[in-house]
Amino acid sequence: MSDVLPAAGWTRRDDLAALVAALDPDGEGLCRWVGGAVRDTLLGLSIKDIDMATTLLPDTVLARLAAAQIRALPTGIAHGTVTAVLPGGHVEITTLRRDVTTDGRHATVAFSADWREDASRRDFTINALYADPRTGAIDDYFGGRADLAARHVRFIGDARARIREDYLRILRYFRFQARFGGTPADTEAEAACADLAPGLKGLSRERVAGELIQLLAHADPAPAMLRMAELGVLAQVLPEADASALPALVAAERRDSVPPDPLRRLAAMLPADPAAVDAIAARLRLSGAQRKRLMRAAPRKTGDARALAYRLGETGAMDRLLMAGESVAGLRDWVAPRFPLKGGAIVARGISMGPLVAQLLRQIEDQWVGEGFPDEKRIAQLLDAAVAQHKP
Known part of the structure; x- marks a missing residue:
């Protein structure tokens, strides 16, 4: 895999060039692109978020952005993060850090000027890739490029130590495995996730739900979710779930060319009992709309596709039909009529x-x-x- 970041649309953005010029006008190497943007560009994937790491302290970042008339938001100033508001999209700029203390949920950090030290506190090798914004030269301290090429999701250093810093990394491991991982999976990572899974109970339900929904949004989350169940991880966060329902649903979505939908997939794993589903959704702190959708899907009853869509709406009908393995072809380009009688x-x-x-x-x-x-x-x-x- 290349030692230089391939050219991509985002790397040519004028507003990003202006950002780099504001923070590092003399080309001293004070900032680098990091994380997902570097990883996904190496894989030829589209970019969602752009993150930058810098040796500059947050106050200096704010001052230099202000001098360049770039709007900045102190979104995570206590942890060194400033958000630059740019025409092409926000960029999070974070000062290099090292963890001082952590309780598995929150960390106390100290700022650093050591790029390798900053990389060592990240979760997976494929996320600890940095790229010089001017030359594209990649810094890879822990073999992330080789792991990307091998489709190997691996914790940096000791897997248990990384998880104890933030137990949410257990769920992140399976999410990244669903998106980037191949087989066989990393045995050390799986063993650590299984052993430390009880630590997930100390996390906020919002964080847990967010990770589960992101995992379920991937093209095929079934293998990762089934492995979570086998290792006892899923039972720690969603004991009522039956992951065995996922493969058939994913197959039905693909058969009917229906885009992946994480809520539909979550519904497929939950009991066929609206009251029980409502309690689970409340525990996960899901929104009112999400709770209603899950409850609507719970009974599993189907029937004529258009009659179902008239009663439940198109989304509700598609949820039930696909969960039952039935076709949604009858709903394509169909608009439910209004009952004209008064x-x-x-x-x-x-x-x-x-x-x-x-x-x-x-x-x-x-x-x-x-x-x-x-x-x-x-x-x-x-x-x-x-x-x-x-x-x-």
Whole structure:
């Protein structure tokens, strides 16, 4: 794998060149690109976020950005992070650090000027890659490029030590394994994750949920999730989950060319009990909309695709159908019609206003849906028949 960062669209951005000129005007090597942007560019993947590491202290970063009229936000100033607000997208700039103390959730850091020391506190070798913003020269202190080429996700140094610094790294390991990893997996990493998995219980539910959703969003998270279950990791964060449901769902999504959806995949692993699902979603601190969607999927009942979409909405119908391995082809380019009948039409036929009107509306609507949404002529026939049953 190359010793120089390949040319990519983001490396040619004028606003990034201006950022580098503001922080390191004399080319002293005071800043480097780091992490995901370097890793994904080496793999030829699209870039989502750009991070920069620097030997400059946060106050100096803020001062130099201000002098260059680049807007800056002190987003994580206590840990050395400043966010530069650029036309092409935000860039997080973090001063080199070393951990002083950590409790597995939060770390106390001290600033450093040692690039290798900063790299040593990162999680995986493939994330500890730095690139000079002017020359593209890559600094790889722990064999990250070789691991990328081998599709090997490996902790830096001692896996247990890295996990004890932040137990969320257990879930991050499986997330990165789902995206970048091959087989066989790193035996030291898996053993450490299995042994230290109880530490996950001390993390905030929001952090856990965030990692699970990111993992489930990958093209095929089933092997990683099944391995989490085998190693006893999944039971620590989601004891109710059944990962064996994932392979069939992923296959159904691919068959029908449906994009991966992490919430649908989460729903497939949860019990077929809306009340139980609601409790799980609340425990994970999911949003109200996410909770409703999971509860809607829980009963697993399907039926006619369009009737299901009319009742549950397109997303709700697709969730249930795909989870059951059924086709969603009938929903393509289909827009659910609106039921045109109003209560006034029933009253006009001699039925007094009251509960009976609502009952008849529901009855006729159910028949209309069951017959595949026929035209207004048929609705009139259904209306006449329903009213006739209740007239003296």
